[in-house]
Amino acid sequence: xxxxxxxxxxxxxxxxxxxxxxxxxxxxxxxxxxxxxxxxxxxxxxxxxxxxxxxxxxxxxxxxxxxxxxxxxxxxxxxxxxxxxxxxxxxxxxxxxxxxxxxxxxxxxxxxxxxxxxxxxxxxxxxxxxxxxxxxxxxxxxxxxxxxxxxxxxxxxxxxxxxxxxxxxxxxxxxxxxxxxxxxxxxxxxx
Numbered sequence: 174x175x176x177x178x179x180x181x182x183x184x185x186x187x188x189x190x191x192x193x194x195x196x197x198x199x200x201x202x203x204x205x206x207x208x209x210x211x212x213x214x215x216x217x218x219x220x221x222x223x224x225x226x227x228x229x230x231x232x233x234x235x236x237x238x239x240x241x242x243x244x245x246x247x248x249x250x251x252x253x254x255x256x257x258x259x260x261x262x263x264x265x266x267x268x269x270x271x272x273x274x275x276x277x278x279x280x281x282x283x284x285x286x287x288x289x290x291x292x293x294x295x296x297x298x299x300x301x302x303x304x305x306x307x308x309x310x311x312x313x314x315x316x317x318x319x320x321x322x323x324x325x326x327x328x329x330x331x332x333x334x335x336x337x338x339x340x341x342x343x344x345x346x347x348x349x350x351x352x353x354x355x356x357x358x359x360x361x362x363x364x
Contacts, residue, residue, distance in 0.1 A: 191228045193218040198239050203277070207236060207284035233288050240281040247274050248299045251306035261319035264310045265358055268333060272354055275337030304330075321363050332357065 197218035201209045211232050215222045229235035250270065257263035307326055314320040336357045343349045 187228075190218075190220055190224050194220060194225050194228055194235070195239060195242055198235055199243070202236075202239065202281075207280055211235065233285055236281050236285055236288075240278060240285075243274070243278065243281075244299050247271075248302035248306070251303045251310075255306040255309040255313075260310070260313035260317040264314035264320060267307070267310055268336075268358065269354055271333050272337045272340040272350075275333075276341040279337070279341055318363060320361050324361060329361075332361075 194214060198214045201214050201217050205213065211225050212222055214235070215225045218225070225235070229238060247270075251267060254263045254267040254270070257266075304326060307329060311320060311324065311326060311329060315322055315324075336354060339353050339357075340350050343353060
């Protein structure tokens, strides 16, 4: 018997519509920014605006859902980097991906904050998966001699938060972003 507080499971067509709305929102927000209207998301998804609001009662709820979905995918990506064959390429590739993903994450968080909505914290499960993968990547890279031995996960997270904001600051200049991250990455390599 289902308890009153448990949400009713979605029908298959409703699950498909929700997934289409999320995918469309991510596409629209990536192309036009988080200020793009929800009507544009509905058009992109091929559904009516009522369907969008049935699944996401406010634009902030839609932004939160897109952000949470992106972060879940990022955690899965982190685990696949941790399983890669070349520890050095996997480590620095993951950090570059982190900077890229963080710029979009920050845009969503800034939009939510500007709307007066509470910015959701990463679910403990997602954060733990990313930290575990980061720890594995760091350990493997250090054992391969590609990363300084005096760097821990806590220092690496603090460094990547700053590097992510720096990558966001340079905007669309891919060359400047790559050079900036290169300088940060050089600081992680053994002397």
